[in-house]
Amino acid sequence: MMKINRKIALGFAGLLALLAFYVNQPVSAQGSSKELIGAGATFPYPLYSKMFDAYHKGKGVQVNYQSIGSGGGIKQLENKTVDFGASDAPLSDEELKAMPGQVIHIPTCLGAVMITYNIPGNPKLKLTSDVIADIFLGKITKWNDKRLTSLNPTAKLPDLAITVIHRSDGSGTTYVFSDYLSKVSNIWKTKPGTGKALDWPAGIGAKGNEGVGGMVKQTPGSIGYVELAYVIQNNISAATVKNKSGNFIEASLKSISASAAVKLPADLRVSLTNTDAKDGYPITSFTYILLYEKQNYGDRTMEKAKGTVELVTWMITKGQQFAEPLLYAPLPKEAAAAANSRLKLVNFNGKPLM
Amino acid sequence: MQLQVQQTRIIRRLKIREALFHKTLSLSAIILIILLFCMFLTLLVSSLPSIKALGLKFIYGNTWDPVSGEFGALSFLVGTLLTSLLALLISTPFSLTIGLFLGEYYPKGWFSALLKNAVELLAGIPSVIYGFWGIYFIVPIVRSLEMKLGAPPIGVGIFTASLVLSIMIIPFSASLIRLVISMVPVTLKEAAYSLGATRFEVIRYIIIPYIRSGLSAGILLALGRALGETMAVTMLIGNTQALPHSLFATGDTMASVIANQFTEATGKVYFSALIEIGLFLFVVTTIINIIGRNIIKRFES
Numbered sequence: 204m205m206k207i208n209r210k211i212a213l214g215f216a217g218l219l220a221l222l223a224f225y226v227n228q229p230v231s232a233q234g235s236s237k238e239l240i241g242a243g244a245t246f247p248y249p250l251y252s253k254m255f256d257a258y259h260k261g262k263g264v265q266v267n268y269q270s271i272g273s274g275g276g277i278k279q280l281e282n283k284t285v286d287f288g289a290s291d292a293p294l295s296d297e298e299l300k301a302m303p304g305q306v307i308h309i310p311t312c313l314g315a316v317m318i319t320y321n322i323p324g325n326p327k328l329k330l331t332s333d334v335i336a337d338i339f340l341g342k343i344t345k346w347n348d349k350r351l352t353s354l355n356p357t358a359k360l361p362d363l364a365i366t367v368i369h370r371s372d373g374s375g376t377t378y379v380f381s382d383y384l385s386k387v388s389n390i391w392k393t394k395p396g397t398g399k400a401l402d403w404p405a406g407i408g409a410k411g412n413e414g415v416g417g418m419v420k421q422t423p424g425s426i427g428y429v430e431l432a433y434v435i436q437n438n439i440s441a442a443t444v445k446n447k448s449g450n451f452i453e454a455s456l457k458s459i460s461a462s463a464a465v466k467l468p469a470d471l472r473v474s475l476t477n478t479d480a481k482d483g484y485p486i487t488s489f490t491y492i493l494l495y496e497k498q499n500y501g502d503r504t505m506e507k508a509k510g511t512v513e514l515v516t517w518m519i520t521k522g523q524q525f526a527e528p529l530l531y532a533p534l535p536k537e538a539a540a541a542a543n544s545r546l547k548l549v550n551f552n553g554k555p556l557m
Numbered sequence: 558m559q560l561q562v563q564q565t566r567i568i569r570r571l572k573i574r575e576a577l578f579h580k581t582l583s584l585s586a587i588i589l590i591i592l593l594f595c596m597f598l599t600l601l602v603s604s605l606p607s608i609k610a611l612g613l614k615f616i617y618g619n620t621w622d623p624v625s626g627e628f629g630a631l632s633f634l635v636g637t638l639l640t641s642l643l644a645l646l647i648s649t650p651f652s653l654t655i656g657l658f659l660g661e662y663y664p665k666g667w668f669s670a671l672l673k674n675a676v677e678l679l680a681g682i683p684s685v686i687y688g689f690w691g692i693y694f695i696v697p698i699v700r701s702l703e704m705k706l707g708a709p710p711i712g713v714g715i716f717t718a719s720l721v722l723s724i725m726i727i728p729f730s731a732s733l734i735r736l737v738i739s740m741v742p743v744t745l746k747e748a749a750y751s752l753g754a755t756r757f758e759v760i761r762y763i764i765i766p767y768i769r770s771g772l773s774a775g776i777l778l779a780l781g782r783a784l785g786e787t788m789a790v791t792m793l794i795g796n797t798q799a800l801p802h803s804l805f806a807t808g809d810t811m812a813s814v815i816a817n818q819f820t821e822a823t824g825k826v827y828f829s830a831l832i833e834i835g836l837f838l839f840v841v842t843t844i845i846n847i848i849g850r851n852i853i854k855r856f857e858s
Contacts (some may be wrong), residue, residue: 272820366711371796373821395624399821403623406806407711408796410817
């Protein structure tokens with residue numbers, strides 16, 4: 204009996220030690236610059252994990268990135284439990300004000316939202332902004348609607364009901380898409396508006412890019428919106444979209460990068476949708492890394508702050524080579540330069556970190 | 558003398574051990590109650606901002622618009638109750654027949670063991686797998702049915718979700734029904750047989766009346782399970798935030814709207830409104846569970 208008791212006690216002690224170790228871990232991470240913690244957007248996760256893997260191999264710094272969603276990333280940064288956050292949409296003025304310190308936005312790459320559809324015969328489709336808005340508002344309900352046939356005179360468009368498929372989960376993809384529609388349609392702007400989740404006037408919801416892509420692939424007569432990577436990987440049709448300058452643009456890494464060739468505001472918080480760029484695809488956005496301008500908060504060390512800035516600098520320079528193979532559009536030169544000068548503001552007790 | 562001292566020592570040690578054992582058991586029981594209470598409290602406190610901002614409109618409102626900050630959960634409540642009740646309606650005849658077959662006709666033997674295990678295995682399948690199976694197997698069938706009926710051929714919706722949900726909840730009611738059927742006293746059944754009753758008559762006039770409350774308890778347990786089911790329903794219901802106007806219409810449930818929107822919910826009232834849906838669901842399932850327990854208790858006494 205005593206023996207068993209001792210064994211149990213030993214087990215408990217072991218468990219306690221393990222627990223203490225586990226609890227202690229983030230604390231020790233606070234001090235070391237060999238390990239950085241980030242959290243946020245799911246969209247750039249495949250790119251970030253590739254980047255961080257390469258960074259670990261090259262510089263010996265381990266980066267632990269949790270893709271819990273932009274909302275979660277912002278919350279973690281607000282609570283100062285991570286070294287950097289990540290978000291697809293820039294923080295709004297209100298959100299910025301609610302943060303405990305000045306937050307810097309650093310774009311790392313670009314993403315695009317593509318209009319994908321399932322029409323028997325698989326014709327190539329050209330769309331304009333007002334037609335896209337009216338389809339998703341539920342005003343154009345048939346594929347052989349006059350406005351669609353006059354845009355696509357050569358395509359065979361059937362007498363088939365349009366089924367709109369949108370995201371059911373809150374997502375940056377929906378944010379970018381609704382931001383675009385709000386810019387091009389006044390009706391859309393008042394209702395449903397711009398957001399990560401909307402009160403949709405038409406259609407059915409599916410979870411995630413893969414959910415929307417899968418549902419479009421399955422449902423004849425459907426139309427949906429997904430990230431570029433899902434169109435290429437699933438080999439589904441996507442429409443060319445007329446941009447502000449009047450050119451029909453096919454979404455490609457080149458035309459997505461081109462959309463950022465515009466004058467950027469000083470703080471880099473910008474919506475790229477409906478871009479002025481001539482060759483730019485109109486439904487694109489930056490995805491951002493977020494970090495505090497004043498890095499000397501909590502019990503952060505100078506070393507740690509420096510490690511964070513070095514990592515982000517690397518991401519917008521050498522790290523960019525990993526974007527294209529993974530179907531992310533790299534930053535155009537001007538944007539990378541703007542981001543770099545923005546990073547120079549980041550300081551520790553007034554001392555610049557790069 | 559020495560023997561007596563030793564005896565009392567042993568008895569004292571045993572008593573201490575007994576008390577210690579008793580305390581450990583009651584402690585774990587109490588911790589569970591505290592945990593449940595704390596969960597309720599957390600939900601309540603976290604949903605205070607939305608309770609204050611929205612009031613009763615949260616329950617009767619029909620618009621869920623995170624952009625304008627209008628949150629009404631009525632369509633989710635209707636979607637949840639509709640899919641759950643429909644699933645119950647579809648599954649109950651199957652659970653009853655499975656229960657009768659296993660409890661009355663073949664209580665022993667390899668085939669009944671196989672069937673019993675198969676039914677219980679249904680409960681162990683992760684719900685995301687039911688969702689996948691629904692998308693690739695049930696949805697095309699429902700879609701062709703919709704085309705024949707002239708409904709829009711979407712495939713997903715209230716009907717599809719209820720159909721898959723009904724399969725998911727069969728094991729819960731079937732196991733309980735089988736159990737109560739096997740508890741029907743043999744003397745009662747034999748008395749009926751001796752009076753010349755047929756097997757069907759025994760089931761109709763002896764077994765069914767005897768297990769009535771156990772039957773309802775099984776159905777209520779299955780209902781509780783259906784109310785909280787999230788993943789499979791989210792994948793199959795279409796996630797439309799509107800009151801469903803037909804059986805094939807798309808809808809949304811309380812659990813799936815939480816799963817869908819929680820990760821990206823920014824804004825105080827939005828976040829807290831989602832938690833209030835959780836609170837709402839908690840209360841509804843608790844009430845149903847309490848009713849179920851009471852019925853079981855009546856059956857046992």
